[in-house]
Amino acid sequence: MVVAEPVSTPATTASASAEDEAWLAREEQGSRTGIRALLLVTRVLGRRGGRALLRIIMFYFTLFARAPRRASRAFSERVRGRSSFWTAYRHFLRFAEVALDRVFFVQGRTELFEFTHTGGQHLRDQVASGRGAILLGAHFGSFEAMRAASQDAELPINILAHNANAKMIAAFLDEVSGGRSKVRVIEIDPEDRTYILTVKERVEAGELVAVLGDRLGLNDRSAVVEFMGAPARLPTGPYIMAAVLRCPIYTVFGLYSPKRRYDLRCEPFCEQVVLPRKTREAALQGYAQRYAERLEAVAREAPDNWFNFYDFWSMPDDGQA
Amino acid sequence: MPGDAATQDSSQLEVELKTLIVDALKLEDTAPQDIDSDEPLVGDGLGLDSIDILELAMAIHRRYGVKTGSDDSQNREVYGSVRSLAAFIAEQRGASAG
Numbered sequence: 252m253v254v255a256e257p258v259s260t261p262a263t264t265a266s267a268s269a270e271d272e273a274w275l276a277r278e279e280q281g282s283r284t285g286i287r288a289l290l291l292v293t294r295v296l297g298r299r300g301g302r303a304l305l306r307i308i309m310f311y312f313t314l315f316a317r318a319p320r321r322a323s324r325a326f327s328e329r330v331r332g333r334s335s336f337w338t339a340y341r342h343f344l345r346f347a348e349v350a351l352d353r354v355f356f357v358q359g360r361t362e363l364f365e366f367t368h369t370g371g372q373h374l375r376d377q378v379a380s381g382r383g384a385i386l387l388g389a390h391f392g393s394f395e396a397m398r399a400a401s402q403d404a405e406l407p408i409n410i411l412a413h414n415a416n417a418k419m420i421a422a423f424l425d426e427v428s429g430g431r432s433k434v435r436v437i438e439i440d441p442e443d444r445t446y447i448l449t450v451k452e453r454v455e456a457g458e459l460v461a462v463l464g465d466r467l468g469l470n471d472r473s474a475v476v477e478f479m480g481a482p483a484r485l486p487t488g489p490y491i492m493a494a495v496l497r498c499p500i501y502t503v504f505g506l507y508s509p510k511r512r513y514d515l516r517c518e519p520f521c522e523q524v525v526l527p528r529k530t531r532e533a534a535l536q537g538y539a540q541r542y543a544e545r546l547e548a549v550a551r552e553a554p555d556n557w558f559n560f561y562d563f564w565s566m567p568d569d570g571q572a
Numbered sequence: 573m574p575g576d577a578a579t580q581d582s583s584q585l586e587v588e589l590k591t592l593i594v595d596a597l598k599l600e601d602t603a604p605q606d607i608d609s610d611e612p613l614v615g616d617g618l619g620l621d622s623i624d625i626l627e628l629a630m631a632i633h634r635r636y637g638v639k640t641g642s643d644d645s646q647n648r649e650v651y652g653s654v655r656s657l658a659a660f661i662a663e664q665r666g667a668s669a670g
Contacts (some may be wrong), residue, residue, distance in 0.1 A: 444614045445647040447622040448640045
């Protein structure tokens with residue numbers, strides 16, 4: 252049994268945080284149970300049986316999950332100019348299939364898949380050079396696949412994620428790999444901003460740190476970009492981090508296409524982020540816009556790999572702390 | 573007394589650090605003397621975000637040659653306030669000098 256470590260918090264927010272922690276601990280337990288159930292299913296049914304089961308589950312999910320269904324249909328309208336119950340069903344099914352495949356990736360069952368690699372050499376060269384880098388990912392396709400593909404398995408990758416997610420990812424990797432996973436998770440603790448110093452330390456030690464380029468973290472810096480013909484807000488934190496740490500950025504995408512194909516792409520995004528003092532905000536907006544264009548291109552190529560099931564274009568408040 | 577010298581040294585360092593914070597983070601509506609040594613750097617105090625903390629750590633490294641610890645809970649304490657940060661820098665410098 253593993254219980255979430257309590258996190259020390261300032262006294263002023265102690266009671267709210269205690270509740271949060273209790274919730275996180277329950278969530279952790281819940282996710283451990285869920286992960287074990289998933290493992291049992293894959294062991295008994297295999298990948299094929301698991302996929303058949305997902306079809307039934309995701310059919311009911313599509314029927315009853317109104318808000319995600321609406322978001323999926325709106326996205327399909329935007330990309331394809333049409334949408335239906337079935338475009339949403341297929342969209343959710345792809346998400347579930349990718350989630351299922353993660354189990355096999357972490358277990359190292361790569362023989363089940365066909366991988367194509369583009370640009371994986373960039374990361375191996377980068378690591379060999381002894382300099383660290385930032386990997387820019389998104390809620391799109393499969394990041395796991397990237398590491399699972401045999402020759403990338405040795406890359407020193409750290410994943411930066413929010414509390415609840417971080418615990419879930421760490422629990423998943425630990426549970427599924429039987430404690431052999433080499434990936435480390437850096438937890439974003441909203442009460443304590445010093446997790447960033449862990450990022451600094453890992454990059455300076457020549458490791459790779461994966462961050463998400465498509466969603467804002469808590470109080471994250473951001474910029475408004477043009478994405479699929481409408482304004483959307485993307486984080487600028489990754490670019491500031493790269494500028495301060497003087498490290499390059501690579502984009503990583505793992506495009507899934509049924510039934511067993513993963514197209515892994517890694518591209519250099521920027522060797523050195525330059526933020527001139529006077530035009531800093533404009534420069535940051537420029538980097539975010541460039542990423543938005545990369546993301547749009549892959550999302551148009553494989554729309555069912557887009558895993559943001561909410562209104563991506565809604566504008567949160569401008570308040571930044 | 574050596575104790576007094578150390579206290580004076582660390583309060584001197586605290587003043588320097590406040591200036592460094594304002595300069596490195598380009599805080600426009602905060603003057604160094606507005607910062608209280610015991611005020612939390614994040615949250616309800618100065619309200620620095622993670623990027624600010626990163627830039628501050630780089631500035632401290634450049635200025636004092638002091639690197640942050642690799643221990644997460646230590647970092648949390650060190651970056652608690654100007655006072656704890658000054659104490660950490662003084663200690664690190666003392667250790668490398670001795």
